[in-house]
Amino acid sequence: AAEAAACRKFCEENGLTVVAMQRIHKMRQHLARLAKTRLDDAGKGVASKTGGILSSMPPPTKAQEKLLMQAICSGLLDNVARRATPEMLPDGSMRFTRAAYVSCSKSLKEPLYVDSTSALFSKESRRLPEWVCYDSLVRRPTKDGTKIAVMKSLTPLEPSWLAVAAAGSRLLTLGAPLDAPLPVYRGEKDAVMCFIETKYGSRGWLIPPLQREMRDFSSNKRGSVTEYGDLYRWFARFLLEGKVFPELADLKSMLNDDPGIITRKKPVSKVALLVSSLSGAGVHSAGTLRMHWKEKDKKFLFKCMKSWTKKDRAAEVKRLWQDTVKSCISQ
Structure with a gap:
């Protein structure tokens, strides 16, 4: 009862939904039990001792935060958005250009915006993250009676994560080997690696290139690093x-x-x-x-x-x- 009361107070103070947090807590306990039974090295952590999650666990480190964000990103690959430039937006949507985002999917044409209750929200558009993933969209009325699409449950991300998280999916398009960066030799793979043009989503956004073994690609692209064998x-x-x-x-x-x-x-x-x-x-x-x-x-x-x-x-x-x-x- 004391734990439930503390949870409710914490949620009220931080603008969180109590029911959602309780579900998250139960899911974490379930995942901890799975880790204990299925992962060989799980016996070294909290799950092995408690079968769940300690309420006194310290906040995640920066490295752990990054891993958590990458995990969230990998589950929301269809819901990736980036800061919009004027040419990305449809006609008639210039009013909120500075704060607008655009979806990675061409089928979603309208501009997207950060929820004003989000921890990532800022009235200064330059402080908004360049890339995000979101859980859902809601449409809210504005003062002039029109509606805008607002992204809920936002997580900032680095575009370099997308190539790894979306590997093998329809969201990732791999092109030809690039002239730069130059190829490298990686001893752990015992292979010459080249960098491949990498695009994300149906809009074909260029993201940091993936490394692939050069032997997997054709050697007849003239004028590039793949010429002359x-x-x-x-x-x-x-x-x-x-x-x-x-x-x-x-x-x-x-x-x-x-x-x-x-x-x-x-x-x-x-x-x-x-x-x-x-x-x-x-x-x-x-x-x-x-x-x-x-x-x-x-x-x-x-x-x-x-x-x-x-x-x-x-x-x-x-x-x-x-x-x-x-x-x-x-x-």
Whole structure:
């Protein structure tokens, strides 16, 4: 009874609905019980000791707040809106342009607004979040008798969350690899990764690009990073830069050219030889290179390296290269 009274007082002081908060509390208890029975590491938390949620739990940290917002966002992907620019709004809706939002769905044409009772509301439009997700819409009358659509239960979000949360859904549209940011090599995936044009919703809003493995995309887009069989070009560059094998970290200082020339549009002969060797053998990752050295040719690429090596560092390069191959074969 005391807990119920405290809950009612808290809700009254903070403009919350008592019934809704009670339902939320019951749902949290249910989720805690599920976590206890189904998750291996749930025994380390509060749920393992109480079977529910302690009323004395501290407020969430900034990191926990972010995770909670991401979780809410993932459940409201159809209800994403962003601050509107004049060209986004239909004719005749210019009165509240500065505070207006527009839905990610083309089917919802009217401007949307933040509820005046929301914690995110501000009379200064510059203080409003750029992107939000909402639970529902209500239409409220204005002083002139017209109605506006107001978003309820708002949560601010970062557009970079959307690509991950909506992966595989109809809301996400993936385009071609981008020229920038440049591709990277990720050791934990053992893959050359490129950035893909990423659009959200039926309006096709550009959001921060997703990273995808370059081998999953076509290599015939002229004038871009995917031209000239770029998977092998970028792998060759990262290999000589020492980013693929830590044993080759010092190799770059022993070369007579910066490996960056490998990804230029007009390759020199030594670049063509290196890239064609990798392409012909189907080697585009540390794993495929190890396998080739181990099962087919432990001298693979060594001849190519001669034209890349400073004359006074040839002995060092040979020793470094042989040690790397030996280490890879032994794994």
